[in-house]
Amino acid sequence: MRPKEPCDRRGADRLPSALLCGAACVSAALVFSIFAFLAAFSWPVLSGGQLGSLLSWHWRPLAGEFGILPMVVGSLCLAGSAMAVAYPLALGVCCFVHGCGPAWAARPLFVSIRFMTSVPTVVYGLVSVFLLVPVIRGAFSGSGFSWLAAALVLAVLVLPTVVLIIDTQFQAVRAEVRVAAAAVGLAPSQEMRHLVLPLSRRGLAIAAVLGFGRALGDTLIPLMLAGNAPRVPGSLLDSLRTLTAHIALVVATDSHSAAYNSLFACGLILFLATLCVNLGVLSVRGRRLG
Amino acid sequence: MAVAIRIERLSVDFSGKAVLRDASLEIPKGGPTFLLGRSGSGKTTLLRAINRLNECFPACRTSGRVVVNTADGAMEAYAPDTAVEVLRRRVGMVFQTPNVLPLSIARNICMPLEATQGMRGAEAEARMEEALREAQLWSEVRDRLRDPAVALSGGQQQRLCLARALALRPDILLLDEPTASLDFKAAQMVEELLGELRSRYTLIVVSHGLSQARRLAEYLFVLHDGGRVEELGKDVFRDKDALLTVLGDLL
Ligand SMILES: Nc1ncnc2c1ncn2[C@@H]1O[C@H](COP(=O)(O)OP(=O)(O)O)[C@@H](O)[C@H]1O
Ligand SMILES: [Mg+2]
Numbered sequence: 001m002r003p004k005e006p007c008d009r010r011g012a013d014r015l016p017s018a019l020l021c022g023a024a025c026v027s028a029a030l031v032f033s034i035f036a037f038l039a040a041f042s043w044p045v046l047s048g049g050q051l052g053s054l055l056s057w058h059w060r061p062l063a064g065e066f067g068i069l070p071m072v073v074g075s076l077c078l079a080g081s082a083m084a085v086a087y088p089l090a091l092g093v094c095c096f097v098h099g100c101g102p103a104w105a106a107r108p109l110f111v112s113i114r115f116m117t118s119v120p121t122v123v124y125g126l127v128s129v130f131l132l133v134p135v136i137r138g139a140f141s142g143s144g145f146s147w148l149a150a151a152l153v154l155a156v157l158v159l160p161t162v163v164l165i166i167d168t169q170f171q172a173v174r175a176e177v178r179v180a181a182a183a184v185g186l187a188p189s190q191e192m193r194h195l196v197l198p199l200s201r202r203g204l205a206i207a208a209v210l211g212f213g214r215a216l217g218d219t220l221i222p223l224m225l226a227g228n229a230p231r232v233p234g235s236l237l238d239s240l241r242t243l244t245a246h247i248a249l250v251v252a253t254d255s256h257s258a259a260y261n262s263l264f265a266c267g268l269i270l271f272l273a274t275l276c277v278n279l280g281v282l283s284v285r286g287r288r289l290g
Numbered sequence: 291m292a293v294a295i296r297i298e299r300l301s302v303d304f305s306g307k308a309v310l311r312d313a314s315l316e317i318p319k320g321g322p323t324f325l326l327g328r329s330g331s332g333k334t335t336l337l338r339a340i341n342r343l344n345e346c347f348p349a350c351r352t353s354g355r356v357v358v359n360t361a362d363g364a365m366e367a368y369a370p371d372t373a374v375e376v377l378r379r380r381v382g383m384v385f386q387t388p389n390v391l392p393l394s395i396a397r398n399i400c401m402p403l404e405a406t407q408g409m410r411g412a413e414a415e416a417r418m419e420e421a422l423r424e425a426q427l428w429s430e431v432r433d434r435l436r437d438p439a440v441a442l443s444g445g446q447q448q449r450l451c452l453a454r455a456l457a458l459r460p461d462i463l464l465l466d467e468p469t470a471s472l473d474f475k476a477a478q479m480v481e482e483l484l485g486e487l488r489s490r491y492t493l494i495v496v497s498h499g500l501s502q503a504r505r506l507a508e509y510l511f512v513l514h515d516g517g518r519v520e521e522l523g524k525d526v527f528r529d530k531d532a533l534l535t536v537l538g539d540l541l
Contacts, residue, residue, distance in 0.1 A: 184402040185379035
């Protein structure tokens with residue numbers, strides 16, 4: 001019996017590892033083929049004379065103008081502003097949960113934030129259409145479907161993601177330093193400021209990068225709340241259109257077929273942005289080894 | 291005999307399981323006071339009850355009274371208006387396994403000074419050097435103060451933890467099996483260090499080494515299972531055979 005055991009175990013190990021390896025290969029192949037597909041379809045647009053038309057500030061498909069720059073700017077504005085709200089909030093929540101706030105409130109707060117991850121995006125969108133948009137419409141002028149509305153709700157959407165990443169990092173650091181910090185008489189806020197935050201730099205950077213990527217990639221919130229006017233917003237109360245919402249809109253509406261080509265360029269830009277986000281995470285992770 | 295710490299009817303539970311039950315003892319100033327007991331009898335828990343460090347662990351409940359006499363007067367450790375951070379600065383602790391912070395050697399000592407007392411610059415560095423000299427580590431680390439503390443050997447880390455505690459100028463030092471994780475030579479060095487520190491600090495040392503206790507102890511308590519604390523007179527614990535008779539069943 002004895003000598004057989006390692007043999008069996010190896011056999012048992014082989015199947016899951018083969019499955020995992022297969023899954024990894026399929027994923028890699030998928031990602032690569034998506035990239036190849038996007039590149040191939042946008043190639044005629046990018047190489048032909050249409051490039052100039054793509055990189056313009058006007059989206060007028062009927063006039064043959066397919067400029068996607070307003071959408072690029074819209075995506076960056078919205079993701080950036082959503083993160084500007086969500087990130088400090090998430091950091092505050094994590095500090096609160098990790099000792100800076102009263103213990104009785106920490107647990108419920110964290111549990112409710114984790115619950116937020118399971119709420120479907122469309123629910124946030126729908127609720128906001130009926131609650132937030134009228135408030136903005138009433139407080140200012142205009143339709144209420146605006147950069148501001150989308151940014152606030154998108155911030156709520158990415159908040160749990162950012163909180164969970166920072167929390168994981170804080171937990172790891174605090175497991176190491178908590179008792180030692182208490183023993184030298186550091187108050188929880190001092191422990192946070194002098195130990196946990198400085199030692200969590202990597203996790204904080206990763207949370208920012210991934211949160212930004214999540215905000216950039218979301219489609220439904222900007223589609224439902226941002227108003228979708230294809231121009232660069234002049235203020236927070238203006239309407240804007242993101243790349244993601246743009247793709248959804250053009251595909252969904254019966255549009256001039258030449259508009260379709262420009263979508264591949266949008267897709268390619270989003271894909272490359274995601275790639276940059278992941279490379280950003282990798283470089284932050286790798287720096288520790290160096 | 292001046293009393294440094296008075297413990298009255300101290301009970302500590304972890305998740306409803308009683309670790310200490312109505313323990314009462316008076317620890318004199320100076321010392322060293324040694325605390326012996328079987329592994330798992332609650333020695334570490336008793337030490338942590340003095341500086342309220344048990345509160346860092348979940349599901350711990352403490353009742354009873356602990357009065358710590360510091361240079362600034364008596365502190366009721368568990369009174370609601372006691373600042374636990376101040377108490378912990380007055381009562382330093384060195385753990386069984388060295389727990390240096392993942393910072394440089396210098397920052398391990400200077401960061402707590404900066405965070406708790408706003409001390410930095412030349413003043414903090416002077417205090418650091420003084421503490422490192424007191425812990426007899428200065429000559430070994432003076433040229434590598436910016437290196438990560440985790441790169442030090444076990445014995446050096448243990449002395450760094452001691453220096454970190456000393457830099458805060460405590461009145462009382464709690465030492466939890468300070469030589470248990472060290473090799474013979476490093477252990478000997480820490481023992482010699484205890485001999486020097488006894489004149490300046492009240493030392494409370496948890497130990498499992500009978501011979502170590504016999505050599506170094508000025509006062510000795512035995513913690514029995516169930517939390518009963520027994521004090522042994524010097525005539526008993528200085529005499530090897532008498533000590534073995536009392537503790538034979540313990541060890
Ligand atoms: N943080 C903790 N959580 C739960 N139980 C604990 C904790 N610390 C100690 N205990 C329990 O208290 C008892 C005494 O532990 P300890 O004080 O470490 O004993 P000693 O130091 O004498 O070996 C043990 O049974 C241990 O399981
Ligand atoms: Mg112990």
